[in-house]
Amino acid sequence: QVQLVESGGGLAQPGGSLRLPCVASGFTFSIYAMSWFRQAPGKGLEWVSGIYSDGSDSYYKDSVRGRFTISRDNAKNTVYLQMNSLKPEDTALYYCAKGKARILIFTTDIRETHDGWGRGTQVTVSS
Numbered sequence: 001q002v003q004l005v006e007s008g009g010g011l012a013q014p015g016g017s018l019r020l021p022c023v024a025s026g027f028t029f030s031i032y033a034m035s036w037f038r039q040a041p042g043k044g045l046e047w048v049s050g051i052y053s054d055g056s057d058s059y060y061k062d063s064v065r066g067r068f069t070i071s072r073d074n075a076k077n078t079v080y081l082q083m084n085s086l087k088p089e090d091t092a093l094y095y096c097a098k099g100k101a102r103i104l105i106f107t108t109d110i111r112e113t114h115d116g117w118g119r120g121t122q123v124t125v126s127s
Contacts, residue, residue, distance in 0.1 A: 002026045002116035004096050009121030012086050020081040020121060022096030027116070030054075030074040033099030035114060036081045038092035038123075047110045048094070049081060053102040064090075086125045093120040 008020040020036070035050035049070040051058040058070050069082040079096055098116030099105070105113040 002098055004098065004116055004118035006094060006096050006118045006121040009094060009123045011124045011126065013127055014087060014125055016086050016125070017082070017084045018086065018123060020083070020094055020096075020123075022079045022081075022118060024077045024079070024096075024098070027098065029077040031102055033102060033104045034070075034072060034079040035097045035099060035104065035110070036070060036079075037095045037097055037111070037114075038090075039095070039120075040089075040092040043092075045095075045111060050099070050104040050110075051079065052104065053099075057103075059104060059106075083123070086123075088125050091123060091125050093122050095120045 003025045004022055006022045012018050031053050033052050036048045037045050038048050039045045049060045051070045055072050067085045072079040096118050097114040100113050100115050
């Protein structure tokens, strides 16, 4: 079955950086798009970034574009989220998710186009 294990979370100061890896198993990683979502305290789950199965294209939520970078290593079954210039509003539980296709499918609710989820890793940005 699909297993996704995130790590790399922790406490960072405003302006700092963190890198979140997500290791996948239980499916053919290289043929599915992958995304990162996050859920802040008291708020709903929101999509942050996604990448095509072959890494040829990537997309970002407006508030993180230019600060976050998604990448993947299909040989290691791992997707990464490099987070730079962190802000307190980036504080959240970050999840990686498996897409249902090779490309990202943007619908009214992008969560519906993902069918595998990790347990999340906590990112806290505070001085």
